[in-house]
Amino acid sequence: MDEGRRVVLRSAGATGALAAALAAGLLRPERVLAANWDKSAFRQKSTAEALTSIGAQDAETSKNVLLDVPEIAENGAVVPVEITSHVPGTTSISVVIDKNPFPLTSRFTFMEGALPYVKLNVKMGQSSNIRAIAEANGKHYVAMKGVKVTIGGCGG
Amino acid sequence: MARPMKIRARLVGDYTDIRVLMAHPMETGQRKVKGKVVPAHFIENVTIKVNGKTVIDGQTSQAVSRNPVFAFRVKGGAKGDKVEIGWVDNEGETNSIESAVA
Numbered sequence: 001m002d003e004g005r006r007v008v009l010r011s012a013g014a015t016g017a018l019a020a021a022l023a024a025g026l027l028r029p030e031r032v033l034a035a036n037w038d039k040s041a042f043r044q045k046s047t048a049e050a051l052t053s054i055g056a057q058d059a060e061t062s063k064n065v066l067l068d069v070p071e072i073a074e075n076g077a078v079v080p081v082e083i084t085s086h087v088p089g090t091t092s093i094s095v096v097i098d099k100n101p102f103p104l105t106s107r108f109t110f111m112e113g114a115l116p117y118v119k120l121n122v123k124m125g126q127s128s129n130i131r132a133i134a135e136a137n138g139k140h141y142v143a144m145k146g147v148k149v150t151i152g153g154c155g156g
Numbered sequence: 157m158a159r160p161m162k163i164r165a166r167l168v169g170d171y172t173d174i175r176v177l178m179a180h181p182m183e184t185g186q187r188k189v190k191g192k193v194v195p196a197h198f199i200e201n202v203t204i205k206v207n208g209k210t211v212i213d214g215q216t217s218q219a220v221s222r223n224p225v226f227a228f229r230v231k232g233g234a235k236g237d238k239v240e241i242g243w244v245d246n247e248g249e250t251n252s253i254e255s256a257v258a
Contacts, residue, residue, distance in 0.1 A: 037200040037246075042217045078221045097219060101186060105219040114204070114211040115171060115229040121221035123184070 042104050047096060047131075050103040054094055055140065056133045062087060062141035067132040069145050076124040076149040083118050085134035085141070090116035092135040099128035124149045161253040165239040172233035172257050174204065176241045177225050184218040198246055199224060205240040206230055233257055 041053035051057045068082040083093050093116055094107040100123070108118050116134060124130075127148045134141045162177040178199065185196025202214035202224075211230050235257055242252030 037215055042215070082227075100219050101184075102217060102219065104217060106214060106216045108215075109213040110211070111213075112206070112209050112211045113231040115231055117227075117229045118214075119227035121225060123182075123219045123221055 038107070041107075042102060044104060045102060047098045047103045050096055051131075051133075054104065054107065054133070056094070056135070056142065059131075059133055059140035059142035062134070062143065065132050065134045065141050065143035067130065067143040067145050069130050069147050071146075072148045072150065073124060074150050076126070076151055078121045079124050079147060079149070080121055081119070081130065081132075083132040083134075083143075085116035085132075085136075087116075087134050087136045087141050089136040090134045092116075093118055094133040094135075095120075095122065096131040096133060097122065097124055097128050098131070099126050100124060159249070159251050161241070161251055163239065163241055163253045163255045165237075165255050165257045167233055167235055167257055170232065172206075172230045172237065172239075174228045174230065174239055174241075175225070176204075176228075176253070177223065178202075178243055178251070179223050180243075180245065182218060182220055182222045182224065186218075196246065199243045200246050201244045202226065203242050204228055204230075205242075206233065207238050208240075 041050065044050040044053050064086040066084040073079040081095060085093060092107060092109045095105040096103045097105050105122050110116050124147060129144050129146050131142050131144045159179045164175045166173050180199055181197055183194050183197040187194045196218050198218040199216050202216060203210055204212040212228055237257040238254060239257060240252060240254040242250065244250045
């Protein structure tokens with residue numbers, strides 16, 4: 001990985017110019033990607049509030065939302081989560097971990113032929129239920145599973 | 157290019173399987189080193205584009221594991237389609253990578 005360091009050193013000059021451009025307000029990364037982050041939803045501390053903030057407080061339990069998680073996670077820092085929605089017209093999938101300090105973990109919006117599927121690794125502070133919430137035609141559908149964590153993934 | 161990325165896009169039957177790895181500390185803001193809280197530093201947005209069109213828009217929190225790995229699927233696709241993935245973190249840092257579907 002020494003090569004990486006060389007690259008960093010060599011690009012230091014360029015980085016300086018970039019920093020200057022940033023300072024001058026010429027470049028705004030968030031504007032370039034037109035990205036939004038739903039701060040109010042991600043900052044909710046209780047599961048109920050997190051669910052309400054994404055409109056999923058009345059989510060209907062559905063067998064068409066497949067949530068694949070391990071029953072026991074030895075390491076809470078890396079818990080694999082795989083979600084597939086078979087609900088027709090699914091436009092988004094959200095992941096909520098009930099007992100994490102901030103339950104809403106991620107939210108994916110699908111368009112232009114993307115299949116309502118996502119696989120990712122999440123952190124869990126302690127044993128908890130995980131909810132996969134699919135949104136279709138303005139309604140929410142949920143699948144929930146419990147994961148036992150032997151070593152927590154938050155704090156240290 | 158301080159935080160490298162890896163991408164792989166493959167045609168699998170009737171869909172394109174997209175896998176991406178992003179080197180990022182994903183600090184929660186809860187961890188302490190010698191009694192001092194390490195400030196939160198994590199990816200907030202992940203965007204996946206195929207041939208220039210946004211297909212998936214992801215929002216992520218500090219609870220996504222360090223050095224995030226994601227897998228996504230896009231219906232259909234053809235070899236040579238251009239897949240582009242970019243991220244932005246809470247400090248405005250950003251990176252992106254692109255690859256052709258194999």
